[in-house]
Amino acid sequence: MKNYCLLSISLVLLLSVSSCKNTKKSEKQGKETTMYVVNNKTTSVKWTAYKTSAKLPVKGEFRVVEFTKATPGASLKEALNNLEFSIPISSLFSNNEERDAKLKTSFFGAMLETVTIKGKLIMETETSGKVELTLNGITQELPITYFLDGQMATMEATMDLDNWQAQTALSTLNAVCKELHTGPDGITKTWSDVKINIATYISVVK
Secondary structure, three states, X not given: OHHHHHHHHHHXXXXXXXXXXXXXXXXXXXXXXXXXXXXXEEEEEEEEEEEOOOOEEEEEEEOOOEEEEOOOEOOHXXXXXXXXXXXXXXXXXXXXXXXXXXXXXXXXXXXXXXXXXXXXXXXXXXXXXXXXEXXXXXXXXXXXXXXXXXXXXXXXXXXXXXXXXOHHHHHHHHHHOOOOOEOOOOOEOEOOEEEEEEEEEEEEOO
16 A cells, blocks of 8 residues: 555656646747848848939949848847948949949049948837948938838938038039930039938848
């Protein structure tokens, strides 16, 4: 009878320990958090510049964006926050070889930094933030708005090139593009504001 009691007690203890382990394992699994990271291969950077007094749009993109610091985050916003990037000017593309050459040599070529555009994303709210953007050897803050849809993030901003002291670069470009930047009113104009649109698919870390 004593042996039967001891066996019963042992079985109860064994089941209790096993149940406790399973509970802890389940709790541990329940605490696992999905992590996200921004991928440069699924990121596009497009721009719209303007010419003539009528402000005719000229559209293009940068086909390469490199992330120099991309830290996984527990949310899409966290994955975007503090993201540091570098954009090679050589990757500029506007579907017009002659225009691309002028932009690379006469516009960016007239700046202090002729190789890359650099920046750091800072997400302040659920819909807005800023980019610490370095262009022409100058770092200025560029306000942005952004929207999240599933794992897709889209960002929009309008930059005034005057804030990066790009007046000389604009004048140089305006001169070499005089014929194309002159409207029916006879005025040759290259606008200082440029619209930026960014789209990126944020991946789940595996």
